Structure formats: structure tokens, C-alpha cells
Amino acid sequence: MTKKHxxxxxxxxxxxxxxxxxxxxxxxxxxxxxxxxxMPDGTIFDADYYAASNPDVAANxxxxxxxxxxxxxxxGYKEGRLPFLGSNVxxxxxxxxxxxxxxxxxxGLDSVALYKHYIMTGIFEGRFPNADEAKKAADAAxxxxxxxxxxxxxxxxxxxxxxxxxxxxxxYINSVFSYINDSRENYGILSKPLELSPALNAVAKVRLGExxxxxxxxxxxxxxxxxxxRDAGISYTYEGECISHANTLRDTINYWHGTPEEWNMLLDGxxxxxxxxxxxxxxxxxxxx
Numbered sequence: 001m002t003k004k005h006x007x008x009x010x011x012x013x014x015x016x017x018x019x020x021x022x023x024x025x026x027x028x029x030x031x032x033x034x035x036x037x038x039m040p041d042g043t044i045f046d047a048d049y050y051a052a053s054n055p056d057v058a059a060n061x062x063x064x065x066x067x068x069x070x071x072x073x074x075x076g077y078k079e080g081r082l083p084f085l086g087s088n089v090x091x092x093x094x095x096x097x098x099x100x101x102x103x104x105x106x107x108g109l110d111s112v113a114l115y116k117h118y119i120m121t122g123i124f125e126g127r128f129p130n131a132d133e134a135k136k137a138a139d140a141a142x143x144x145x146x147x148x149x150x151x152x153x154x155x156x157x158x159x160x161x162x163x164x165x166x167x168x169x170x171x172y173i174n175s176v177f178s179y180i181n182d183s184r185e186n187y188g189i190l191s192k193p194l195e196l197s198p199a200l201n202a203v204a205k206v207r208l209g210e211x212x213x214x215x216x217x218x219x220x221x222x223x224x225x226x227x228x229x230r231d232a233g234i235s236y237t238y239e240g241e242c243i244s245h246a247n248t249l250r251d252t253i254n255y256w257h258g259t260p261e262e263w264n265m266l267l268d269g270x271x272x273x274x275x276x277x278x279x280x281x282x283x284x285x286x287x288x289x
Contacts, residue, residue, distance in 0.1 A: 089133060
């Protein structure tokens, strides 16, 4: 998400939290310019997020805001579906202000303004709403790093055979795969866990070689990453890609969590399968749905 798009979100949402208190690609993917809205009854609702995180609902109701909101009020609320990204986490304004002095400098200790910043901007920048969520993320990154070290010490097996990488890279891939599904579950993405696809692993490996030469979602042929999926003869409706250039698993996680475009992609509820490749400090995750 560009800074301009983020400012558009802030302008559009300028009066929301003040009136409601504390009450994220394809046609159904999270729109970078989308933002929660205040519905006529005062409820905060993000139609784009609701459709993307609940593809079963979107299949029947499309992308019409009124129809999606009507589903949420009649059924989604009772079923535990989330009205907007981050609505299921407890927000601690004191923690948020003390942890992020740049935010404090602008918004002061106004708890409503701080919460508005979090749901509009902070969550997409990788900021945490409270100390518990920050600890969970740190523990998850530490666990993933430990799993990566343990798996590379003990040797792998099937992952090496399927992907054809070194033991270290295979362990890294397994840890990234676990992190992606854990993140989707933690943020309330109600679709089934992603399936690791050998065919997409091969596509990701192609893209891995490409981003080593040019770290971009655009390929040398001036087409986007989706052309690599099509070149492999794979059919899909939705496509996505996350890339990183980081020396450690923790750095990859921090980069994706702190980059709005990558983070929104990782949480897209339309995706069903993922392919992952890693090597030489680079990592690629290719998604389809």
C-alpha cells in the first residue's frame, strides 16, 4: 500500500471512531484503498475485508456492501465472522502510545484516535495492539527459528525430495508455511488452512531465481508474477505473491508483517494453495485460489 493510498484511508475514516467509540486482491481480494466504514446503525464494517476473508459468503452475496453487511448482521455476527481486520483483538492505548512514540507525537493519549490509527494504519504496518500480541508474535518467530534450526540439524526428507533444495532451505520453507497458516488463523481468516502445492513450489522456485536478479513482482518479460503460474499450466481464479530478501526467518516474518502489500496478500481468504521456495537469503510464496 503506498503512502498516498494510506492517506486516502485516513481521510476516509476521519470521523468514524469519534462517532462509534471502540464499538484487508482479484475482484474479491482486499483493496489497497478499502477502509472500514460506519454503517447507518453505527457499526464499523469493512465490506472488502469481509468478502475476502469469507469467500463462501462472497460467492453468494458478491461485493455489494449492503448485501454483505446484511449477511453479517443476520448471520455473520452469530457465526463469529469478523466485521473488519483487527476487530477481534483487544486494544491497549497506553501500550500503543508508549511503544510507538511516532504515533504518540501525532495523536497524544487520545484513546479513540490511537485506536483509529491502529485499525486504519498500524495493523498494516505490523504494529501490535497490546503487549500480549507482541509477545505472541515474538514467541512465534522464535519458535519458527528453533524449528528451522532443529529440522536442519536432524535432516528433512520429503520436502527435500519434492522441492529439491538443501536441508536448511527445506526447514525454512516448512517454518514459513506454518507461519503463514498460523497468521491466517490468528487474524480470523475462516477459510481452510492453505495446502502446500508441489506444482506451486516449482513456480516459486522459478520466481526465486528471478527475484535474485530483480527484486520485484514484475518479471524480466515485463509481465507480473502471475505469468509464471500460467506458464506452468496451473488454473486458478485468484493469484498472489509474497517475496522477501532477508538473512533469517525472523527477518522474513518481520518484513512481511510490516509491509502492507505483502501482509494483505498473506491474509487473503480467497487463496487455497501456496508454493514456497527459499535460498541465498531470498524467499517466495506463491498463492492461488
